[in-house]
Amino acid sequence: MKRITVGLLLGAMLVVLLSTVSEMPQFGSPSNPTHNYVSSRYVGKSALETGAVNVVTGIILDYRAFDTFGEATVIFVAALAVVSVLARGGLSGD
Amino acid sequence: MIEDNDIILKQAARVLTPFILIYGIYITFHGHLTPGGGFSGGTVIASSLILNRISSGNRGSGPEIDRMMGIASIALVCYGLIKAMGTFFPDFTHRVLPRGIPGDLLSGGAILPLNIAVGFVVACVMYIFFCLIGEEA
Numbered sequence: 001m002k003r004i005t006v007g008l009l010l011g012a013m014l015v016v017l018l019s020t021v022s023e024m025p026q027f028g029s030p031s032n033p034t035h036n037y038v039s040s041r042y043v044g045k046s047a048l049e050t051g052a053v054n055v056v057t058g059i060i061l062d063y064r065a066f067d068t069f070g071e072a073t074v075i076f077v078a079a080l081a082v083v084s085v086l087a088r089g090g091l092s093g094d
Numbered sequence: 095m096i097e098d099n100d101i102i103l104k105q106a107a108r109v110l111t112p113f114i115l116i117y118g119i120y121i122t123f124h125g126h127l128t129p130g131g132g133f134s135g136g137t138v139i140a141s142s143l144i145l146n147r148i149s150s151g152n153r154g155s156g157p158e159i160d161r162m163m164g165i166a167s168i169a170l171v172c173y174g175l176i177k178a179m180g181t182f183f184p185d186f187t188h189r190v191l192p193r194g195i196p197g198d199l200l201s202g203g204a205i206l207p208l209n210i211a212v213g214f215v216v217a218c219v220m221y222i223f224f225c226l227i228g229e230e231a
Contacts, residue, residue, distance in 0.1 A: 051194055052127075052205050053127050053196050054126050054129065057205060061205045061208045061212075062202075062203070062205060069174060072211075075216060
């Protein structure tokens with residue numbers, strides 16, 4: 001009885017997931033909801049607003065510079081953790 | 095541990111190290127013009143430092159790690175200060191760091207100093223990782 005219930009639940013979930021997949025927007029279609037004003041502004045005005053030719057750098061170091069600050073902080077904290085665990089000579093004695 | 099008679103390895107590393115270092119600095123400084131930037135350039139710089147270290151033998155690394163941690167913290171604080179200045183005083187920042195002509199090396203406002211700061215952080219952290227993990231093995 002328990003197995004039948006689990007099988008029915010899993011089958012229902014499978015039907016829901018597959019119907020969701022069939023309703024998804026087509027890959028690369030220009031009418032997708034991801035192609036909104038944000039990406040068009042990044043692609044169209046990045047060189048004017050940031051002065052950088054490389055659009056990716058313009059995004060990660062100008063529009064989203066605080067996100068990059070967080071990434072650098074994560075790396076630095078990882079280094080702090082590794083030093084605090086592994087260092088024998090440095091940063092502890094002096 | 096590298097013995098003293100590994101002269102081929104030492105000389106090859108001595109020839110290669112400055113070129114790798116310059117290539118890393120190039121990637122870091124051209125982050126706003128070509129693919130690359132602080133993260134990838136810092137990794138290349140760290141690879142040149144690591145090559146220098148593993149070819150010249152395993153020295154003690156205590157003071158080096160201290161210095162590298164100091165450089166990384168100063169670079170991280172500089173990143174935060176530059177970006178905070180650009181956020182709270184945009185007019186002053188645009189006068190000090192002008193946006194310039196897109197395509198020039200000195201253009202892009204605060205992007206170039208931020209790239210350099212990220213490159214320092216990444217290079218120092220990679221080198222520290224290698225020092226500590228190589229020391230344990």
